[in-house]
Amino acid sequence: MSNRVPPPPAGGAGALLPPDSGRDRPLFVVAAILVFLACIAALGARGAWLQAQNWTSDLESSITIQIRPVELRDAQLDAEEAARIALTVPGILSATAHDRAHAEALLAPWLGSGNLPDDLPLPLMVEVQLDPQLPPPGDALQAALDAAGLSASVDDNSRWAGAVRRAARTAQTLGLAMMFLLAGAAAAVVAFAARASLAARINVIDALHICGAEDRFVAGLFERRFFMLGLKAGIAGAACAGLVAVLASLGQGPADMAFFLPHWAMDPFELALLLLAPVLAGATAAISARLAVASDLRGRW
Structure with a gap:
């Protein structure tokens, strides 16, 4: 029996792992929601920093005299x-x-x-x-x-500027921590879905293995499939996050909620973040799927 890996069929990975809407649709929705929440957390952290800069600039550029x-x-x-x-x-x-x-x-x-x-x-x-x-x-x-x-006293506002900076750092830390937690949750969800997909197609995988397909070839099939699914979910989630950020920035929200709302500053950072989110979502899904499938295949053979 030859150990050479057979070339992929004309249909690519999709011919060996055809789409399964019953399993893919719920995973797509969950992944899109996680990307949406991660983008909102990142934009919220960015908004907290911008608000803090504006407020501290106003505070440090003025002082107040109180006349008793x-x-x-x-x-x-x-x-x-x-x-x-x-x-x-x-x-x-x-x-x-x-x-x-x-x-x-x-x-x-x-x-x-x-x-x-x-x-x-x-x-x-x-x-x-x-x-x-x-x-x-x-x-x-x-x-x-x-x-x-x-009978007058001068208030230089420095204590308020320090409080604003501390609040901004806290909001940034919370936003970034939430973003990383959501990325971890997305990786876990994709790994679970990849194992379920592997179990559902175990007969096809066994046939490929008998024909000489190596574990890395099979893992690559799942990697490409889940990369595309994560990319599409990332595009949907990032688009929704961008829309929410624009609406929140255009709306007249209360000032004391500024640190907790996503902020669209109309600069390249927000655009780069939203464009990068689908790529990161696809890469996270691909890596998680490959590692999960490779681990299961090593335990099977």
Whole structure:
């Protein structure tokens, strides 16, 4: 008996392993869902990083002066005086003094509108924009305000920027961990399906083995078949993920959910990710199928 591997038939791997819609359709759906979730996790991690960059940039480019109300002094005049003093400090581009209505608007989400008595003293805010080319002038500004006798304090927003960075790192870590877990789940599902497909066609495999086909030839048949199935499922899952990301970015979602939504930034990274996802899905399916089938064949003969 010759040990030479017979050439594949004219129909390729499909002639020896014909499609089985009863088994392939559920696997296709499951694989597409896993690719979809993996893409959403990756885009969510990317969105968290972009949101954090935008928020920290806004926080680090400005500081806030809080004008505390003092008896026998006009807080609005003190806020305007603080804005004039701020403009004399190097590193400050602009300073805007806000009135009592602005302070009430800041408190409205917690206390509601129109619930504060008119004689209740409220601190007023002065918003200061910084020159990014110079170091933050927080200490110099505080010294100038103290020298003018104003009851004011400077908040440089650095603690908030640090909190945003930590939240972004946490969201990124969770997103990437979910993506790798989903890839592992997809590999396990494909390996199980490949073993089931091998068991269903064991008579054909035995015939090929009798004719001299080696294990690597048989494993290659399953590898090519599941690569195409994974590629098609990857295309479907990535397309759905891209559509969801675009809709989520165009929608008006709440700001506190920004870290948990996929983000479409209209740059090459997202496009490359979605184009790469089907290839990775096909490669994962092919490798998983080949390893599973090769392992079973070694145990059989």
